[in-house]
Amino acid sequence: SQQGEEDPQALSIQEGENATMNCSYKTSINNLQWYRQNSGRGLVHLILIRSNEREKHSGRLRVTLDTSKKSSSLLITASRAADTASYFCATEHHSGNTPLVFGKGTRLSVIA
Amino acid sequence: DSGVTQTPKHLITATGQRVTLRCSPRSGDLSVYWYQQSLDQGLQFLIQYYNGEERAKGNILERFSAQQFPDLHSELNLSSLELGDSALYFCASSLGQGGTEAFFGQGTRLTVV
Numbered sequence: 001s002q003q004g005e006e007d008p009q010a011l012s013i014q015e016g017e018n019a020t021m022n023c024s025y026k027t028s029i030n031n032l033q034w035y036r037q038n039s040g041r042g043l044v045h046l047i048l049i050r051s052n053e054r055e056k057h058s059g060r061l062r063v064t065l066d067t068s069k070k071s072s073s074l075l076i077t078a079s080r081a082a083d084t085a086s087y088f089c090a091t092e093h094h095s096g097n098t099p100l101v102f103g104k105g106t107r108l109s110v111i112a
Numbered sequence: 113d114s115g116v117t118q119t120p121k122h123l124i125t126a127t128g129q130r131v132t133l134r135c136s137p138r139s140g141d142l143s144v145y146w147y148q149q150s151l152d153q154g155l156q157f158l159i160q161y162y163n164g165e166e167r168a169k170g171n172i173l174e175r176f177s178a179q180q181f182p183d184l185h186s187e188l189n190l191s192s193l194e195l196g197d198s199a200l201y202f203c204a205s206s207l208g209q210g211g212t213e214a215f216f217g218q219g220t221r222l223t224v225v
Contacts, residue, residue, distance in 0.1 A: 031211065033213060040200070042114060042202060043155075043214075043216040045214065045215070088155065099157050099167075100145075100157070101157060102157075104155075
């Protein structure tokens with residue numbers, strides 16, 4: 001079964017608005033990662049947050065992690081049409097000995 | 113460009129046939145992962161190799177097999193193909209066994225007719 005579950009499944013916003021996607025997972029993790037996938041193409045790594053971190057920034061991206069709630073959020077500020085893609089969270093088990101397990105993703109549409 | 117190369121990009125084949133998907137990992141990466149992505153199942157982990165040895169196994173069917181060669185490239189063999197095997201197959205690589213980001217290839221789109 002999938003480790004991470006993204007919410008919402010789909011999100012449509014206007015250019016310039018902020019987009020927030022959430023991810024919930026089930027077991028203890030070593031780290032949580034966010035990836036982006038443009039339609040039918042390979043996944044691109046966005047950001048990695050370790051279990052002892054609570055927040056991380058990278059450009060217009062802000063990721064939070066709440067291990068007590070087993071949840072994470074990805075915020076994209078000042079969205080652009082080029083941000084239109086699917087976004088996946090992936091978790092690595094706390095043992096560090098298992099591969100990344102992906103959720104089903106959030107489909108983001110940014111309308112110009 | 114992630115540095116991970118997958119061939120072929122597209123493959124159309126008939127039910128019952130066998131195909132081989134190839135992956136060259138990023139230079140220096142020792143781990144190779146195979147994932148299957150279909151519309152209704154999301155991204156499913158199939159199998160991982162680390163430095164030539166099988167490291168972890170996921171939801172890989174018995175009809176599927178994989179290996180990693182001494183030069184670290186990997187092949188995924190799919191046999192007795194069924195319509196339901198139609199999907200995008202991704203290879204990813206990482207430096208170690210975990211704890212870092214994974215780099216994905218562009219995928220092989222397999223269509224079984």
